[in-house]
Amino acid sequence: MTGHKDWFSSLDESIKTKVKFTYDSFINAERIGKSQIQKKNGTTSTISNVLYVPRMKNNLISLGQLLERGYRINMEDKMLKIFNIKKIDLEGSTFK
Template sequence: MDEEVMVLMTVIEGGGVEWWYLDTWCSNRMTSHLEWFCEIDKTVRRKIRFGDGSCVIAEGIGKVAIRREEGTKVVVNDVLYVPQMKSNLLSLGQLLEKGYSMNMKGSYIEVFDSKEKVVLKVSMTSNRTFKIGVNSIDKKMSSCTSR
């Protein structure tokens, strides 16, 4: 899990950037981009309920490969495939379960590993959200092995 968070530290500017929102309300990482999955189990189906009471169905769970700025890749596990999603969500709750801690102050959020090292710092946007940009790797170009 350490590598998963470290990759999110680097915001990559320019083409190919995909935005992920840090979310305290979502229970899982979620995306609608099937092409990002380098491995997926489509037999897993879960009902997702949003804060407004609406529901959608997750149609799989798997691994998404993300490219770091220097070209290496990291695999993010346990990402739900939700075709109806309009945004990509990264669950802060999942990070807490893995032993990470968070601090929100001023206009940013910091995520710390178990040794209290800052592994992620994200500024709040003008609409009061926290988002990070990363490069996803198309499954046709990559396996699920980190390099």
């Protein structure tokens, strides 16, 4: 999920849904699409089924969905590392 509309390479405007957060609070997701991300080695990858949530101030990634797709995850030293089968695929800060 992201609030950065300009990060999308494509958006489906027909998809509208509500995202549930803690304490039964909800936020509206107005679109779903594909977003390009730049990896540590400078290449880009596409993440599919990214929700566009205009009111989001920070980005969220579903660790559960990544695990279901066969990725491995490591969190240490305030860093999140996402591995594909052979190498680190994505890396980013977990805290500001």
